[in-house]
Amino acid sequence: MTTATTQTAAATLRVEDLRVQFHTPRGVVRAVDGVSFTLRPGERFGLVGESGSGKSTIALALMRLIKPPGRIAGGRILLEDEDLAALPEDAMRSVRMARIALIPQGAMNSLNPVMRVKQQIIDGILAHERERSGSRNGSRSKRDLEERVAELLESVGLRREVAERYPHELSGGMKQRVCIAIAIALRPSIIIADEPTSALDVVVQRQIMQTLGAVQARLGASVLLIGHDMGLMAQFVDRVGVMYGGKLAEIGPTREIFAEPLHPYTQMLISSLPSFDRETSFVKLAGQPHSPLNPPSGCVFHPRCPRAFEPCPARVPVLREVRPDRFVSCHLYDGAVES
C-alpha cells in the first residue's frame, strides 16, 4: 500500500489496492486481488499475463463496468484525485469515453451490427456534449458533426466514406480502427486498449499498433495496453506490469524488465520467449495456473515457482520497490528493501 503512493508523484491515474470479486454459485473468485499501479501522464503502460490472470477485469473495473455477479470489492481508482470507485453512476457515465476511453477486447464484435459507423461515433459524442451543454439539440449542426466524424476516421487511417458503412462491411482491421476513432473522439486523457490486436493477422497487428501510437502521441494521452504477447509489448510500452493470479508480480521499465527480470514468474516469461526468427511470441508456460476458486496459500505462484522456499506457502508477498522504479512481489527480495 505504502509502496503504491511512493511510485511517483505525477500520475494521471493511481490505482490503489483494487479488488474485484465474482460471486459465483461455486464460490467467490478474486479475479483482481489487491492491485496497485500508476499511469503517468503520456506514458504507455502495459499489463501482461496469462489468460485468466485478471487483465480484462482490471480494464473493466477502471471503467466501472463490472457486472453482477462481479463487483468492485475494495480499493481506490484515483483519476486526478477523484476516486472513480466511489463516484455515483451518473457522474461515472460522463467520465467514460470523455476522460477514460476503452478499446475493448474482441473489437471484432464491438460495433453494433445494425448501426452505421457514423451513428456509432456520433451517439457517443452527443451523449457527452448534451450533458455538458445541458441542451437537447446541442449547439453544433449535423454538418459539423459529420465533418468531425470524417476527420476522426481519417486520423486513424480510414477513408471518410467508411462513416456510411455498416460494421459487417468492414474488415477486422478497419473495425479496430473505428474503435480507436471512437476512443479518441473526445480527447480522453487515458486510453485503455484490451488486447486490441488479438484475432488480427501479423501485418495488420503492426499497422494498428502504429496507428494507436500515433493518435496517442497526438493527444498526449496515457495508454494502458493489455496483452499476453510479450513481443508486442516490448516494442510498444514504456513500462510493464506482470500479472499473475489476480495480482501484480512485478512492475518496471520495459527495457530493464527484459534485461533483468526480478520475479521468478517474469523470468519464466522472458526465458520462454522465442528467438526473433520465430513467428509468434505468445506466453505459454509449463504447469497449469491454479483454479480461480481456491488459490494457493501464501504466494499464489508457489506451486509453479522453481525458486520457492519456506516463507512462500505461508506468507503473502507484498509489492515493494526493491530498486528505483522496480516493484516486485516476491519473498526473494524481502531483504532487499531499503527502508
Add this chain to the structure above:
Amino acid sequence: MVAISQPQVGRQTRSRSATALRRPFVRYAIRRVGVFLLVVWAAATLNFFLPRLAPGQDPVRARLGTVLAQGGSVSGIEEMVATYNEKFGLGEPLWLQYLRYLGDYARFDFGYSLASYPARVLDLIGNALPWTICLLVVSTVIAFVVGTLAGALLGWTRAPRWLGHLFMPFLTLSAIPYYLLGLVLIYFLAFRSRVFPLSGGYTVGTEPAWSWEFIQDAVTHSILPALSIVLAQLGFWALGMRGMMVMTEGEDYMTFAEAKGLPPRTIFFRYAIRNALLPQTTSLALALGGIVSQAVLVEVVFGYPGIGTLLYNAIKGFDYFLIYGIVFLVIVTIGLTTLILDLVYPLLDPRITYQRQ
C-alpha cells in the same frame, strides 16, 4: 424458401452505392415473387391431386352420393352433381381438368359449398375472413408488443427485480392452450358474472353493418376471445424476447456502448432491443401467416363467425370444396407474409443482403 432459411450474412467489403443496391433488390424481389408463385402453384396442385389419389372413389363423389342417398333434401343437389360431373367428370382427360382447375383457382373460384349449396366457397370465405383478421391480427399484435416489451425488461439486468415476479404468472399462462383459457374466461366473465356476451361475433338477430352500434356490439363480443389469445400469447413473446435480450447483453458491442458513456435508455432501445428484436420479427411474420389455423379452436369455443368456425363446420359437414378453398387460402396467406418479411427484413438487418451467396 422463406425467411428462416434465407438470411445470408454477407461479409463483402464492396462498396454499396445507392444504384448498386437498387438493382440487386429488383432482381431479388422478382426471384422472391417467383418463389411465392411457385409455392401457391404447388399448393393448388396438391389440392387438385390429393382427392384424386384417394383409394377407390374420390371423397367428394362419395360424399355427394351419401347426401343423395340420405334423401337429397337439399334442393338443387342434382344440379350440383351435374356441375360437379362437368368439372371433374370422367369424360375429360386429366390434364384438361387440371388446367381448368388452375384457371379457376387463379381467379379464386373455388366452386360451390357442398353443405350449403348454392353458396359459393369464395363468398363464405369472404364473409368470414374480416372477422378472423380483426380478432386475430389485433390480439396477436397487442400480445406481441406487450409481450416483447415485457420480455425485453425481463432480460435486462438493470430492470427492477419486481418485474420478474409480476410477469412470471403470465409466462406460466402461456403454457396453457388458449381455447382452454377461453373456456375458463367464458365461465367466469360471461356465464357467472355476465359482463361479456357468451358467444358469437355480434348479437343474434342484428345484421352486420357499418353502424356505430354494430361495431360497438362486435367489439364487446370480441373482447373475451381477444383476451384469451393475448393472455396465452404474452408468455411466448416475452420468453422469446427475454432469451434474445440475455444473449444480446453478453455481446461485446453492449460493453462498448457502455464504455462510451451512453445513457441506459439509449443502450436499452438502440442497442439491446434493436438487436434482440430481429428474430422476434421473423416469429411475428410467421405467427401472422399462421393466423387462420390458430383461429380454429378459439373461434369454435367462442362461436365466433370467422374462418376457423367456417373450417370447423366444413370438416364436420364433409364440405370438401370449402376445406380445400380454406387450405389454399391459408397457404397463400403464409406465402404472402413470408414474402413481405423477406422483402422488408434486409431493411431491418443490414447484415442480410439481397444477393444470394
Add this chain to the structure above:
Amino acid sequence: MGVTTGTMAPALRDSVFTELRTRVRGAGGHLRRNPKLLLGLVMLIALLALGTLGPLVIDTDTARPMSVIPDQPPSREHLFGTESQGRDMLALVVRGIPLTVEIGLIAGAIGLGIGTVLGFIGGYTGGIVDTIIRSAADIMLTVPGLLVLIVVAASIEGLVSVEMIALVVASLAWMFPTRTIRSQVLSLRERPYVEMAKLNGMSGPQIIFRELMPNLLPYLGASFVGAVGSAILAAIGLEALGLGPQNEPTLGMTIYWAIFYSALLRGLWWWWAAPVGVIVILFVSLFLIAAGLDELANPRLRRAES
C-alpha cells in the same frame, strides 16, 4: 438392482453405492437450486400417479356411458361429478391421463427420433444432404401444423385410435428437434476434442456416440420434453374439435363432449373443469420442466432471473 447386488463383490458393491449416493445427492443439489424443475417434476409425478394408481383405488368402469346418474355436481360419491352421458368425471380423468400421455410419448419419441437422426446427419455430414434436410424442416415449420393435422385427421375414415392420432401428430413433430439438434451438432463439430477424436482415427459413428451424444444429452432431454408437450398440445387440439378417438376417453375428447353438450351454458362446470384442470397442470408442469432443463443447459438464463 436387488438381484445383481447379491452377486457383486462387496468392495465393488460399496463403490457402486457410494457412486449412486453422490449421484443422487448431486441431482438433489441441482433440484434444490432449480425450483422450477423440482416443482414441475412434482406436479408431473402427481398427475402420473393419479393416472396409474387411480385405477387401483377407484372403479374406472364408471367411465363408460350410462354407468352413473347423469349431470350430478361433485359430491362425496362422485368427487368430480358426473356428465350428461352418465359417466363419472373422476373415472374419466383417471382413464384419460394415461391415454393422453401415451399419445404425447409416442409422438414425441417418434418426432425426436426422426429429428435426432436427421439433425445428426445434416449437422455432421453437411453439404447438399444438410441443405435438403434444413430446407425441408424450415418449409415444414412454416406450414400451419394444426391445419394440416385437421385435414389429415378429418380424412381418416372410420374409427380413430389413440395410436393413429399419435402417428398423425408425430408426422409434424420432427422439424423442431431436427433444427435444434442440427445446430448443436454444427457447433460441437468445431470443438477441439472432436478434432482430436478425428486425428485419433475415430470413425464418424464413434465420434457421434462417444463424443457428441453425451454433450447433447441436455439438449436431447429438453427437446424431448418440448416435443412431448407440443404433441400433447396438438393432439388435444384435434380431440377438442372432435377429431380424436371417439371411443376412448382421452382428456381432449372429454372436452369435446363437454363443448358438444353445451356444458358451459348449462352450468355443468365440473364437466369441463376436471379435464381442463388436469391439462393445465400437465402443461404447466411440462413448461416448468422445460424451463428448468433450459436453465441447466444454459446458465446465462439463470443469471437473468435471480
